[in-house]
Amino acid sequence: MPKCSLKNRILQLRVITCIFFILCVKAFIHFIITYGLYNYPHLPAEVLETQLFKQTTPNLVLQKNKPDCTYDKILNNPTTLLNWEVPKRFDDFSAKDLVNGSYVPAHCNPKFSVAILVTYRNRQSQLDIFLPYMHNFLRNQNIHYKIYLIEQQDEKLWNKGVLYNIGAKQAIRDKFPCLVLHDVDLLPLDAANLYACAALPRHMSASIDKFRFVLPYDYLVGGVLAITADQYVAVDGFSNRFEAWGGEDDDFSARLSAHKLDIVRFPREMSRYTMLVHRQEPKNTQRKRILSENRRLGDKDGLSSLPYHNTHVKNHRLFTLIGVML
Ligand code: BGC
Secondary structure, three states, X not given: OHHHHHHXXXXXXXXXXXXXXXXXXXXXHHHHHHOOEOXXXXXXXXXXXXXXXXXXXXXXXXXXXXXXXXXXXXXXXXXXXXXXXXXXXXXXXXXXXXXXXXXXXXXXXXXXXXXXXXXXXOOHHHHHHHXXXXXHXXXXXXXXXXXXXXXXXXXXXOOHHHHHHHHHXXXXXXXXXXXEEEOOOEXXXXXXXXXXXXXXXXXXXXXXXXHOOOEOOOOOOOOXXXXXXXXXXXXXXXXXXXXXXXXXXXXXXXXXXXXXXXXXXXXXXXXXXXXXXOOOOOEOOOHHHHXXXXXXXXXXXOHHHOOOOEEEEEEOOOOEEEEEEO
16 A cells, blocks of 8 residues: 555656646747847947938928037937836926927927827826936937827727827827837837937837847837838828737738838847836737738728727827827
């Protein structure tokens, strides 16, 4: 009897070791698959300035007595924050020179006008960090910019694509030549990460701490993306069909690719972001299906075919709010 139980015990141990080994192999394979691209292809640092899309809105009156703003110092600024150094409170934030979320440098004529479109719902604590942090960051960049907060104010499923399309329409009406589509939970860490469009759509958040500072896949455009207004219109904006979390950015990436608009990126050392912690939103479990359906059907679905909605625009000092009821 004791002999048999010893045998059983050894067998049990073997099974446990085996299971443990299989789990380790599985975890290792998962790690390799999700490791992504550490050294992703990017624009060479020396040519960045020549690749930028220099255009301001016609509404901006350029002053003859001021010099043109320059950008080489910004693009070569090595200042960077470690993710845990990002301030989580802004007690003494100053809104100096901000009007309705917009800023124009006082000492020089900017070469860029950029509309920053932030889709939003129910993340007040993140917004309280995002707005002061971004204004402090952007006011150092010699650019003309305006932050639009596009808030979904109903209780329906979250629809980021529709919100971006609504925000883009407003920014285009305001004659912004460049749109930066921005998640509210992402904060840039590198001072050299100039908020400007390039000749091709520019994925700005290539290196996020949440993804171990590694680009998860090369066609990713989610997070922060700079795109010219003309390119946004050419691809008919975002699909309106993605509800809940995920997929709309992958669909947008497929639209860019169908229009032969390659994605460009700045080097890693200029593209780091920290992500503010939050609960994972409910995922859109249908996203893969809609994605492949959209590719097959290719019908009108986007900026030119927005579903019925109500909006109201309200100016605040730190942003222009576009409230949306779907
Ligand atoms: C989702 C995207 C998301 C990406 C990175 C994908 O599975 O479809 O929407 O941006 O993961 O989180």
